[in-house]
Amino acid sequence: MELSLLFEIMLIFFLGIGSQWVAWRYRMPAIVVMAVTGLIIGPLFGLINPEEDFGSLYKPIISVAVAIILFEGSLNLSFKELRGLGKPVFRIATVGAFLAWIFGSLTAHYIAGLSWAVAFVIGGLFIVTGPTVIMPLLRQSKLKPRPAKILKWEGIIVDPIGALLAVFAFEIIAFLTANNPDGTKLLLFFAASIFAAVFGWLCGRGIGWIFENGYIPEFLKSPAVFTAVIFCFTIPDEIMHETGLLSVTAMGITLANMGISSVADMRHFKENISILLISAIFIMLTASLQLDTILHIFSPNIIGYVLLMMFLVRPLSIFLSTIGTGLTFNERLLVGWIAPRGIVALTVSSYFASILLGAGYDDANILTTLTFGLVFFTVISHGFSIGWLAKRLNLSMEGKPGTLIVGSNLFTVELAKSLAKADVPIIIVDSSWERLKAAREAGVPFYHEEVLSEQTEYHLDTIPYEYLIAATDSKSYNSLVCTTFMPEYGRTNVFKISPYDKEYRSSSEIVSKVGGRILFRKEVNLEDLVEKINKGFVFRQTNITEQYTYKQYREDQDEETVFLYIIKPSGQIKFYSEEMRTVPSTGDIIVSLMPRNKEKAKIQARLGNGNNNE
Missing domain, CATH: 1.20.1530.20 (Na+/H+ antiporter like fold)
Structure with missing residues (x-):
């Protein structure tokens, strides 16, 4: 033919x-x-x-x-x-x-x-x-x-x-x-x-x-x-x-x-x-x-x-x-x-x-x-x-896929620290030296420059980072950053903190629809996340096993807990987003932000079970 x-x-x-x-x-x-x-x-x-x-x-x-x-x-x-x-x-x-x-x-x-x-x-x-x-x-x-x-x-x-x-x-x-x-x-x-x-x-x-x-x-x-x-x-x-x-x-x-x-x-x-x-x-x-x-x-x-x-x-x-x-x-x-x-x-x-x-x-x-x-x-x-x-020859940037975070604040610094504990390459970029104070004091890698500037393009090596999170206090700026970097990182790898308030209202209809997927949940914006850090919320890692399934894990959490990301056995990171289907499986590690008293209760329950077993 x-x-x-x-x-x-x-x-x-x-x-x-x-x-x-x-x-x-x-x-x-x-x-x-x-x-x-x-x-x-x-x-x-x-x-x-x-x-x-x-x-x-x-x-x-x-x-x-x-x-x-x-x-x-x-x-x-x-x-x-x-x-x-x-x-x-x-x-x-x-x-x-x-x-x-x-x-x-x-x-x-x-x-x-x-x-x-x-x-x-x-x-x-x-x-x-x-x-x-x-x-x-x-x-x-x-x-x-x-x-x-x-x-x-x-x-x-x-x-x-x-x-x-x-x-x-x-x-x-x-x-x-x-x-x-x-x-x-x-x-x-x-x-x-x-x-x-x-x-x-x-x-x-x-x-x-x-x-x-x-x-x-x-x-x-x-x-x-x-x-x-x-x-x-x-x-x-x-x-x-x-x-x-x-x-x-x-x-x-x-x-x-x-x-x-x-x-x-x-x-x-x-x-x-x-x-x-x-x-x-x-x-x-x-x-x-x-x-x-x-x-x-x-x-x-x-x-x-x-x-x-x-x-x-x-x-x-x-x-x-x-x-x-x-x-x-x-x-x-x-x-x-x-x-x-x-x-x-x-x-x-x-x-x-x-x-x-x-x-x-x-x-x-x-x-x-x-x-x-x-x-x-x-x-x-x-x-x-x-x-x-x-x-x-030690000329490769191979390793776990890293995360570039735009915006330095209490939440992003703690998030960066949790990612670093999982051996994930991270860096926080911010144009304000004052805002970067928290990152400097925490020993988190940072870069002091405007992320959208031409200088950053030539001086910041972005090869190790496959994910980008825009988490500044400006909702329109977050959308602009995501829109700019979406062709480079891919639509599924660019996230922004929710632009919505408690009533699911955005400061701008356009801001909510352009530039990046909404990170975590729509009702959890940057103010909420920073407030949780100030209240003493902690980052907790939980292993999903055949004995302790994802369904059980979800049932154990209260409304205040924020599911952040999943660490796959291969080291790959999957951030939670309502706009993406994220279903952990056996062997995954879930990282969440939960109240400290919830953490204490879990420790006490575990200790109690251990005493009973003895």
């Missing part, structure tokens, strides 16, 4: 997002799941072949998607992130990239058996990593900020550099091997590269100026940016192939450093589009491969080339380029190992394969096989090893 093009498009998106979900559900590298899925539906079972089925639209679709993905990644590259990292990032993106090009070209010539011309083209291309493969790995591995930022900056900056190096190598080769050498094309390459960078900067400044002056309404801003990205990519790419990647990177970095609030507002939307495109494009690329190409990967010269690229070329270029940069040995070891290749390598190599074959370099026919071999082995090995290696 031949599938319609519409059904094939649906299948690609369905399997792409399905692969992302499977990877999230079972804690697997998403790029590995997507690659395997594409191979299964493409070359193995022959269900689809997007390259043939899409025809002439295939390459433009891939190119535009790569441009949008690269732009979205570069939109996160604020120079403020580079404080303390400028030197290693600069060295890796320049010296490291050059060394990787030279070493990779030598390896391609002597091990893979490629001619010098083809080797230097592919050597330049294979220095790329890119956001399509690096970003999913960083989300999965929970690296500490410094190595994570280095890998992110390298992946996005070196992506266009690798493509340009491949073009540069080809132009040099064409110049040197020509019967009548003409430097015009070589000069055109350099001029086109400079034009692409300047054009991208102008596009970024232009979009920023339009946004700042309000010439585009809010509902048109996202479509306008995407249209500008395609424009910014296409014009330079028509002049010189692959310079469009440099242009959109320059545009993204320019916008990222202009400090425009509306651009920041769109960032999460663009991240969602980027994930959708990565999922679809990776499925399309792997499904378009031929079975012969996959089988050829396991030939000795290609396996030898891939192993040397992974275990010698990459580590050596990183270690040499980062001498004297202040990176620790463990950080250099991790960065030197992690370099998965992805969409840019696959797409650009197919372009150069056709160009080199047309120029008479017959050995270029193995470029696609060589590229996919490197992509497949690096994606598999780095995808499964990054988390393990980060833990071994």
